[in-house]
Amino acid sequence: MKLYALILAGSLTLLSLAATGVRSETQTYTDPYKMMEVLADNTFSRIAKDQSKIEADPEVLRLIVNEELVPYIDSRYAALRVIGNSADLRNTPREDLLAFVDAFQNYMVATYAGVFTQYRDQKVMIEPARAIDNQKIISIKTRVIDPGKPDINIEFKLRRGKDADTWLVFDMVAEGISLLDSKRAELSNLIRQQGLKSVTVLLTEKAQAPITRPEEK
Numbered sequence: 001m002k003l004y005a006l007i008l009a010g011s012l013t014l015l016s017l018a019a020t021g022v023r024s025e026t027q028t029y030t031d032p033y034k035m036m037e038v039l040a041d042n043t044f045s046r047i048a049k050d051q052s053k054i055e056a057d058p059e060v061l062r063l064i065v066n067e068e069l070v071p072y073i074d075s076r077y078a079a080l081r082v083i084g085n086s087a088d089l090r091n092t093p094r095e096d097l098l099a100f101v102d103a104f105q106n107y108m109v110a111t112y113a114g115v116f117t118q119y120r121d122q123k124v125m126i127e128p129a130r131a132i133d134n135q136k137i138i139s140i141k142t143r144v145i146d147p148g149k150p151d152i153n154i155e156f157k158l159r160r161g162k163d164a165d166t167w168l169v170f171d172m173v174a175e176g177i178s179l180l181d182s183k184r185a186e187l188s189n190l191i192r193q194q195g196l197k198s199v200t201v202l203l204t205e206k207a208q209a210p211i212t213r214p215e216e217k
Contacts, residue, residue, distance in 0.1 A: 138158055
């Protein structure tokens with residue numbers, strides 16, 4: 001299966017885990033399975049409700065992703081994982097790291113918004129809860145059901161930080177392909193060759209591009 005299709009499936013799954021309506025503040029969950037259940041109860045409702053707005057202006061999807069999805073993703077952790085050994089983090093100015101995290105998050109928001117233009121009422125099934133004990137990183141398996149097509153298995157990686165009780169998503173693995181690993185492969189060489197600041201500028205430019213359907217690019 002092509003990577004785009006996997007990103008699409010995983011992105012649609014993530015959207016299905018986004019709560020509906022405008023929140024005055026982000027909900028937090030100490031039980032990751034409960035978080036998935038609560039958010040999945042409102043599967044696709046906001047994007048379905050705003051279809052006419054999205055058809056008129058796909059940029060609405062950027063707003064939806066920022067409001068509904070970003071609060072439940074550990075963008076900082078994911079961005080630092082993407083950098084990995086490509087840069088000397090200990091000697092990198094803090095402001096440069098923060099700028100990269102912000103650019104990476106905005107880049108991923110644009111990526112998700114683009115694939116969400118392909119929403120076609122897919123359904124998602126989440127595995128039953130299992131014991132967590134003292135684990136700090138867990139995986140939760142889901143299945144995307146699209147009538148007339150084979151089911152797609154998506155595994156979400158969640159973590160809770162040191163001294164934290166709440167859980168956030170930092171990666172998804174679709175049919176064995178990690179989105180985080182694919183982005184690290186895409187960006188790590190660029191960071192080594194051009195430097196973190198240069199890649200930050202590149203991601204910022206990509207993130208600012210208009211939201212369009214993938215086939216329109």
